[in-house]
Amino acid sequence: MKKSLLALIFCSFSAFAQDSDSLVIRKIYNEILSKGDAYKTLTHLSKKIGPRLSGSEGAAKAVQYTKKVMEDYGFERVFLQDVMVPHWVRGQKETAFIEAGKQKINVPIAALGGSIATPAAGIKAEVIEVKNFEELEALGTEKVKGKIVLFNRPMDPTKVNTFEAYSGAVNQRGNGASQAAKYGAVGAIVRSMTTLQDDNPHTGGMRYATGVPMIPTAAISTNGANLLSKMLKENPKLQFYFKQSCESLPDAPSHNVVGEIKGTEKPDEIIVVGGHLDSWDLAEGAQDDGAGCVQSIEVLRALKALGIKPKRTIRVVMFMNEENGLRGGTKYADLAKQNNEKHIAAIESDNGGFTPRGFGMVGTDAQIAKVAVYKNLLSAYDLKEIGRGGGGADIGPLGQQGTLLIGFKPDSQRYFDFHHAKTDTLEAVNERELNLGAASMAALVYLLDKYGL
Structure with missing residues (x-):
């Protein structure tokens, strides 16, 4: 990208993003680190529901549970998207x-x-x-x-x-x-x-x-x-x-779970944050991807608790069937196109609930440069890896619609110790690391909402 464009973006951001943004981001971190519910929600998802492979009873229970969690938080709109999923049993x-x-x-x-x-x-x-x-x-x-x-x-x-x-x-x-x-x-x-x-x-x-x-x-x-x-x-x-x-049974009905807070100025512009609700059947799916789901819900809970009224519509999505079909992510993108929805950015957390490191992005040079200027604000929270990288499997289909895809990047060293194994349990998740991830995502959502792309 030409240096002049980068400089223009940086100057535009710098003119507005001074002490006020730092204070709001600090409030977001304080709210989640001191009052966050993510670990409590993950405890129920892991211990009361457990494995959630697509088509299973556990997956169906997880749909109803996360829908109720969002409703209890008072999100303005909570709804299900029907999706047929593969039904393989061990x-x-x-x-x-x-x-x-x-x-x-x-x-x-x-x-x-x-x-x-x-x-x-x-x-x-x-x-x-x-x-x-x-x-x-x-x-x-x-x-x-x-x-x-x-x-x-x-x-x-x-x-x-x-x-x-x-x-x-x-x-x-x-x-x-x-x-x-x-x-x-x-x-x-x-x-x-x-x-x-x-x-x-x-x-x-x-x-x-x-x-x-x-x-x-x-x-x-x-x-x-x-x-x-x-x-x-x-x-x-x-x-x-x-x-x-093992055997493959006929496809089964399931759902994506969606909750949102409507934008006050540009409600037709949507920012999505989400994780996948399904998990493999060997364990509780706490890291993959219960962590990403509860972090995403926590983003909206924290914004609402702080009285932050977003300019744009902020939507949280629990995608179904990432593990063995990607039907939920595909259906979500298809419905977005069918309904003429404009998704400016989508953030996915599907790399575990470990210590945050930053965000990887898939998009145009201009989109990525717009987010890169937030480094000064976010580096104070050790979010230093902000640039091109992977987005996420579930949000991937939105990329064809011009959406900036953002993957939350926690430290990767321990993720594959638990990935798809019976050891992927709640005990593998550190509550503080989980909350730091949720706060990182909430801070980025706040900035994306305030300044857009």
């Missing part, structure tokens, strides 16, 4: 073991979301280990047919940003089964997406390619993957057994 707990001669060693696995079941008796076969699809292709049908493929590429521990490490490894989870099936494999086992070495398998979504046989696939814990790899080097003819009983 069934009985999976079993797996490594068999080498007379030795049998049980290992922890978890079926990947969307996978088919094994036959009732399970599958037992020899194992071929690969790190990537290129190695699989080089082996070809002759060496893969009739075997189970172990995809054992770890997340890169040298990446400081763990989301970058995740992106570099996750394609084996999403596409591994179909890639293996192309060469005649009877099953696929994928190393869990975490840098932590433990016995907890991390589930997640997978998808089958058109025209390729569907084979069952599961995640194996990092300790289990390390053990299997070690034993394969010692005995390439060992066999692996696994059994799972």
